[in-house]
Amino acid sequence: MKKDIILAGVGGQGILSIAAIIGTAAIESGLHLKQAEVHGMSQRGGDVQSHLRISDKPIHSDLIPNGGADLIISVEPMESLRYIPYLSENGWLITNTKAFINIPNYPDYDELMKTIKSYPNHIALDADEIAKSIGSPRSMNMVVLGAASIFLDLSYEKLEEGIKIIFGRKGEKIVDANLKAIKAGKEFTEQNK
Amino acid sequence: MKKLLLLGNEAIGQGALDAGLSGAYGYPGTPSTEIIEYIQRNPEAKERDVHRTWSTNEKTAMESALGMSYVGKRTIVTMKHVGLNVAADAYMNSALTGANGGVIVAVADDPSMHSSQNEQDSRFYAKFALMPAFEPSDQQEAYDMPKLAYEISEKYHLPVMMRLTTRLAHSRAGVVINNVLEENIMHLPEIKDQFMLLPAFARKKYKHLIAVQKDLEMESENSPFNKYIEGIDKSLGIIACGLAYNYLMENYDKCNYPILKIGQYPLPRKQIQNIFNECDEILILEEGMPLVEEMLKGFLGDPKIHGRLDGTLDRDGELNPMKVRKALGLPKLYSKDIPELVSGRPPALCVGCPHTDSYKALTEAMKEYGKGHVFSDIGCYTLGYLSPHNAIDTCVDMGASISMAIGASDAGFFPAIATIGDSTFGHSGITGLLDAVTQKSNVVIVILDNDITAMTGMQDSQINGRIEQVCEGVGVEKEHIRIINPLSRYHEENVKVIKEEIAYNGVSVVIPRRPCIHVFAKKKR
Numbered sequence A: 001m002k003k004d005i006i007l008a009g010v011g012g013q014g015i016l017s018i019a020a021i022i023g024t025a026a027i028e029s030g031l032h033l034k035q036a037e038v039h040g041m042s043q044r045g046g047d048v049q050s051h052l053r054i055s056d057k058p059i060h061s062d063l064i065p066n067g068g069a070d071l072i073i074s075v076e077p078m079e080s081l082r083y084i085p086y087l088s089e090n091g092w093l094i095t096n097t098k099a100f101i102n103i104p105n106y107p108d109y110d111e112l113m114k115t116i117k118s119y120p121n122h123i124a125l126d127a128d129e130i131a132k133s134i135g136s137p138r139s140m141n142m143v144v145l146g147a148a149s150i151f152l153d154l155s156y157e158k159l160e161e162g163i164k165i166i167f168g169r170k171g172e173k174i175v176d177a178n179l180k181a182i183k184a185g186k187e188f189t190e191q192n193k
Numbered sequence B: 001m002k003k004l005l006l007l008g009n010e011a012i013g014q015g016a017l018d019a020g021l022s023g024a025y026g027y028p029g030t031p032s033t034e035i036i037e038y039i040q041r042n043p044e045a046k047e048r049d050v051h052r053t054w055s056t057n058e059k060t061a062m063e064s065a066l067g068m069s070y071v072g073k074r075t076i077v078t079m080k081h082v083g084l085n086v087a088a089d090a091y092m093n094s095a096l097t098g099a100n101g102g103v104i105v106a107v108a109d110d111p112s113m114h115s116s117q118n119e120q121d122s123r124f125y126a127k128f129a130l131m132p133a134f135e136p137s138d139q140q141e142a143y144d145m146p147k148l149a150y151e152i153s154e155k156y157h158l159p160v161m162m163r164l165t166t167r168l169a170h171s172r173a174g175v176v177i178n179n180v181l182e183e184n185i186m187h188l189p190e191i192k193d194q195f196m197l198l199p200a201f202a203r204k205k206y207k208h209l210i211a212v213q214k215d216l217e218m219e220s221e222n223s224p225f226n227k228y229i230e231g232i233d234k235s236l237g238i239i240a241c242g243l244a245y246n247y248l249m250e251n252y253d254k255c256n257y258p259i260l261k262i263g264q265y266p267l268p269r270k271q272i273q274n275i276f277n278e279c280d281e282i283l284i285l286e287e288g289m290p291l292v293e294e295m296l297k298g299f300l301g302d303p304k305i306h307g308r309l310d311g312t313l314d315r316d317g318e319l320n321p322m323k324v325r326k327a328l329g330l331p332k333l334y335s336k337d338i339p340e341l342v343s344g345r346p347p348a349l350c351v352g353c354p355h356t357d358s359y360k361a362l363t364e365a366m367k368e369y370g371k372g373h374v375f376s377d378i379g380c381y382t383l384g385y386l387s388p389h390n391a392i393d394t395c396v397d398m399g400a401s402i403s404m405a406i407g408a409s410d411a412g413f414f415p416a417i418a419t420i421g422d423s424t425f426g427h428s429g430i431t432g433l434l435d436a437v438t439q440k441s442n443v444v445i446v447i448l449d450n451d452i453t454a455m456t457g458m459q460d461s462q463i464n465g466r467i468e469q470v471c472e473g474v475g476v477e478k479e480h481i482r483i484i485n486p487l488s489r490y491h492e493e494n495v496k497v498i499k500e501e502i503a504y505n506g507v508s509v510v511i512p513r514r515p516c517i518h519v520f521a522k523k524k525r
């Protein structure tokens, strides 16, 4: 078993929580893991990415090679495309469709969607909207994780366990909101794959 | 078997703690910051009362570490690569005084300059100082190395360097934890003059340092972190330093070339000689600058040696699996280009950042003088160079804003403005301010006080709450220390204050004071 995952987004959108939950689930499943993340400069509204590698064998590089990623999981549509060189031939692109516009030259939205949909293996969902509709607007990132969950080869229960471990100290309400969010994302993919 | 999920930096922190650490010193700087942060929040460090507060700058950190070593305790001092320039005086001389309790100088380099002004390679400093150095290839080695590093440090009475680079510093993996060693008992150096560098003593110590080099080479020869891995295809031999080894192995299920994996310096001469004799060509993979390559290639350039100097690998920038793949002559992997419509998303000042309002006021006050007058410094506020702020003109090294403004003013340039953050002012601005006061320079120094060291992720700022007292103490006249509130509703007032201070012929300090918008969230944590 091997899953190489690029997580993408804008500083502050919560990709490190996604990484922490997948990471915890992987460790709980007895797998090897390496996860390279970005600290410092790029957190001020700049693009951020994380390379997350899970395997049942020891992992060498902290970085995923070009064309090696099984998944790109992005919480922002344009950011999902920045890492296309990493995506493998049969890899899946899973992205939030809600644009985060903090630059003057953000691309035309329709063109952006057309480009995302030009990749045969894609899941595109308005995770912000879904999070709002289930009453936990701040759990957008967990909706995206849910949408990606069926491609991870990790048991869904382990991901739920990961959420409980990572968000546990923030209280039951936050844990429940996030559990609801991951479920909503999963259901979206099951219906739209 | 206890296993923890740790960043490379955290692994060093845990490794040092488990090796009997008594005190950690450092100044924040990406990518080194998490070593101290980890020790700061570690419950066992709390229980043992391991010293773990930030220092004012890297030099004071290095010297404090030496003091702890002098009384026999194990210590670690952490910094980013450019921080070692600041600590260099203490660092270079510490190679002569040596250590009593073990000293690890942990330096994180930033090839590709993800968040730095340059990409200098700290291994050159280790070689320069004739100090042993360790370079982990993964998180487990980052955890394991401190123990051996302290042993060597105490056996040879020498500080040792631990060098790591961004990728390992900020990458997480499972790390197997060992038993914990006791801290050292306090004891003075056995040799009374060990820390006395009067020339007559220093000359002897330098001879001694040179003499132990062959012993340090032997340590490297026998080190568990230097490994010769046999291969049947001798057409190429590969020397892989630190984490470059992983990028090599990523490209093979099994590598048929002999490999020399390097994790401890000085270089193991016999092992290098061995791979050199055995193989037709040598490829050197090292993160950062071509240190090993230059040593082996020599000035005249042995054509058998390949790496960054002959274009086999890029001369600059971080390594990755693809670059190494190309250097190995392996076929390119499938990869699609980034779609053209993707645009850059550079970092920017946060919405609501106090620096934005400070810059608005400054820019308006400066309108009549044209461009090019604002010497700045390093921190979040450096982003004020970018649109829409376009507020500053320089960023060189911590503290340079004030001293450069002095130099420009000395040349007759008016007005000469410096903008500097609170943490940066404490780190290296005070000495420049003293120069300005002593020679009555005509400068306006704007100390952007956001209550925190923001750029590196919200560490306490040592000078917090004492900035105006320090300025006054250094000799700035009280009526020319002006505190303003950088909020848009005070804009007109703030512009007026800055204009008045520009008009004053002498040293003025303006302190825009408002916390970074993330300070509250941090204090809540």
Ligand SMILES: Cc1ncc(C[n+]2csc(CCOP(=O)(O)OP(=O)(O)O)c2C)c(N)n1
Binding pocket: B027, B028, B029, B030, B080, B082, B083, B084, B086, B378, B379, B380, B381, B398, B420, B421, B422, B423, B424, B425, B450, B452, B453, B454, B455, B456, B461
């Ligand atoms: C010698 C040196 N040490 C550390 C750093 C890393 N560094 C960059 S900016 C900064 C501090 C910024 O704090 P402050 O001056 O308060 O400005 P703020 O980011 O809060 O606006 C640090 C520690 C550096 N660039 N050079």
Ligand code: SF4
Binding pocket: A044, B348, B349, B350, B352, B353, B354, B355, B380, B450, B454, B455, B516, B517, B518
């Ligand atoms: S982190 Fe704080 S100081 Fe830095 S840009 Fe954001 S608000 Fe400003």
